[in-house]
Amino acid sequence: xxxxxxxxxxxxxxxxxxxxxxxxxxxxxxxxxxxxxxxxxxxxxxxxxxxxxxxxxxxxxxxxxxxxxxxxxxxxxxxxxxxxxxxxxxxxxxxxxxxxxxxxxxxxxxxxxxxxxxxxxxxxxxxxxxxxxxxxxxxxxxxxxxxxxxxxxxxxxxxxxxxxxxxxxxxxxxxxxxxxxxxxxxxxxxxxxxxxxxxxxxxxxxxxxxxxxxxxxxxxxxxxxxxxxxxxxxxxxxxxxxxxxxxxxxxxxxxxxxxxxxxxxxxxxxxxxxxxxxxxxxxxxxxxxxxxxxxxxxxxxxxxxxxxxxxxxxxxxxxxxxxxxxxxxxxxxxxxxxxxxxxxxxxxxxxxxxxxxxxxxxxxxxxxxxxxxxxxxxxxxxxxxxxxxxxxxxxxxxxxxxxxxxxxxxxxxxxxxxxxxxxxxxxxxxxxxxxxxxx
Numbered sequence: 307x308x309x310x311x312x313x314x315x316x317x318x319x320x321x322x323x324x325x326x327x328x329x330x331x332x333x334x335x336x337x338x339x340x341x342x343x344x345x346x347x348x349x350x351x352x353x354x355x356x357x358x359x360x361x362x363x364x365x366x367x368x369x370x371x372x373x374x375x376x377x378x379x380x381x382x383x384x385x386x387x388x389x390x391x392x393x394x395x396x397x398x399x400x401x402x403x404x405x406x407x408x409x410x411x412x413x414x415x416x417x418x419x420x421x422x423x424x425x426x427x428x429x430x431x432x433x434x435x436x437x438x439x440x441x442x443x444x445x446x447x448x449x450x451x452x453x454x455x456x457x458x459x460x461x462x463x464x465x466x467x468x469x470x471x472x473x474x475x476x477x478x479x480x481x482x483x484x485x486x487x488x489x490x491x492x493x494x495x496x497x498x499x500x501x502x503x504x505x506x507x508x509x510x511x512x513x514x515x516x517x518x519x520x521x522x523x524x525x526x527x528x529x530x531x532x533x534x535x536x537x538x539x540x541x542x543x544x545x546x547x548x549x550x551x552x553x554x555x556x557x558x559x560x561x562x563x564x565x566x567x568x569x570x571x572x573x574x575x576x577x578x579x580x581x582x583x584x585x586x587x588x589x590x591x592x593x594x595x596x597x598x599x600x601x602x603x604x605x606x607x608x609x610x611x612x613x614x615x616x617x618x619x620x621x622x623x624x625x626x627x628x629x630x631x632x633x634x635x636x637x638x639x640x641x642x643x644x645x646x647x648x649x650x651x652x653x654x655x656x657x658x659x660x661x662x663x664x665x666x667x668x669x670x671x672x673x674x675x676x677x678x679x680x681x682x683x684x685x686x687x688x689x690x691x692x693x694x695x696x697x698x699x700x701x702x703x704x705x706x707x708x709x710x711x712x713x714x715x716x717x718x719x720x721x722x723x724x725x726x727x728x729x730x731x732x733x734x735x736x737x738x739x740x741x742x743x744x745x
Contacts, residue, residue: 496583
């Protein structure tokens with residue numbers, strides 16, 4: 307490519323990117339970032355207020371986020387619901403209070419069926435998408451508070467702390483998923499500095515906070531414009547339009563697409579959180595370095611993994627009894643959580659039970675992979691094979707091979723996860739068959 311051709315290509319690529327950015331200005335992600343920055347500035351401006359007033363300012367900003375991204379009537383409903391749940395958990399005694407709290411949690415899970423059909427219309431073009439994502443995160447936080455208070459006896463939190471944590475606007479749409487206890491533990495002085503040293507510490511982390519927001523925006527825009535362009539064609543044709551090797555490359559691209567977009571959302575959330583004085587948990591820890599499926603899930607969507615461990619896996623028995631069944635149950639709980647989110651966006655007619663197959667199979671594949679890797683590492687009968695590999699294969703080579711196999715397995719498992727609901731589930735089985743040269 308000569309210099310003139312390169313200049314022309316760069317000009318058109320820049321123009322195409324600018325057009326894409328302009329067209330995406332009404333997307334949920336852009337609204338979330340813009341309104342999040344505005345609300346963060348409001349919270350920072352109120353940093354001179356007394357401590358309790360700052361806490362209520364954060365609550366007010368979070369409620370404003372619900373109104374700006376969703377709708378003001380539903381924001382009011384969300385506040386009433388949260389106050390009611392808090393009141394039941396804290397003041398309704400005995401089993402009656404516990405059952406009432408769980409009834410409220412079930413009502414939140416079923417809210418699309420309980421509200422008028424036209425209520426998810428309003429000022430945002432992605433109203434249903436916003437409430438689907440937000441209620442998925444919100445529900446997990448509410449469940450955690452009910453369990454922590456009613457079953458585990460964790461200390462009562464003030465109403466402003468509960469509302470600020472469960473409705474926390476920087477992480478309300480896509481996480482990280484943090485409980486009231488976790489978010490309280492991650493609070494810093496932030497902009498409410500009491501000394502010059504604290505103010506200096508906050509000022510020094512401002513570039514990393516704003517840089518993290520910028521990085522997230524860039525990642526999401528790049529992935530949206532340049533990755534996954536052939537996904538629908540490949541799904542619709544069961545992968546017959548490309549050869550076997552390219553199918554594996556496409557699966558890797560699907561993995562990368564999801565990571566870049568999801569981690570981009572997380573980058574923005576973490577940056578906004580730092581601006582308002584919270585060092586929330588990371589959601590990803592270089593998942594491509596994982597040497598097994600189990601390690602991958604300790605590195606991917608970590609806040610959700612911690613929630614599943616604390617509120618599903620361990621209560622079922624964890625590693626103490628039936629660990630294999632508990633792994634399967636935990637992954638199926640995750641799959642159903644994703645099904646619930648898709649149902650809220652698409653509705654039961656566009657997303658019938660047969661379309662849930664993709665998430666269910668994704669959960670089963672990952673459960674099988676995690677159980678298999680655990681058996682390989684822990685089963686005494688396999689020690690001679692493990693010893694042989696340790697003796698014959700250098701450790702760096704074993705690590706690279708394990709990373710490659712884990713990456714390939716997880717990439718393959720993402721295929722049913724992303725199967726569009728209007729394509730019958732047999733498509734991903736046919737794609738699997740082509741990937742392994744069986745068709």
